[in-house]
Amino acid sequence: MTASHSSSDTDYACNPKVTPLPDCSHHSMPDSDVSVKDNRDSNVQALSCHSQVDSTVLEQRIAIAKQTCQSQGIRFTPLREQVYRLILQAPTPIGAYDLLAQLQKLSDKTVAPPTVYRSLDFLLEYGFIHQLSSSKVFFPCCQPDDKHVAAFLICQQCGDVQEFSHSPLDSVIQQVASQSQFDIQSSVIELLGYCQQCKEKSATKRSIG
């Protein structure tokens, strides 16, 4: 979690206030599943934004990251950008070893793991990406310019991760923390189960078999 996001939440694809681009999900959801209402508290929308970000969304995210860094006087180094791009482009959440291997393929020089880990720490700290505590994989945040408690629905069958934010959970957690005078440094809420597509597939298999 980071306390450093700006509150601007206007113009990128995955904000729950606007209809997400179809590319925000690698599943083709029925229309009713992507309808989004204005009231964040009463209508929480889970988004599969970690996967198949199209080139427009990708460049928007990079621009947001650059802007955030610039406004805070932080360097968005080429390595940080490269790591972020790879995570944005990955079709599924990606682990550190796979990232290292991909970076190595892109570079003539030996890629030093500590520098990559530092880039990952940076991206996590500024809320551009999230990491699951259960499987340690990384994926892009759906709302990198808006501070939120990160909560995830994780499919145990296909590995799909959907992020939902700005749920009533945010206010409950803030309330509990403030009552205990506790400063939250990070929070990851992970709900394990089976996604709609996997449930449908297994139902079809049962009905055929």
Ligand SMILES: [Zn+2]
């Ligand atoms: Zn997020």
Ligand SMILES: [Zn+2]
């Ligand atoms: Zn699934």
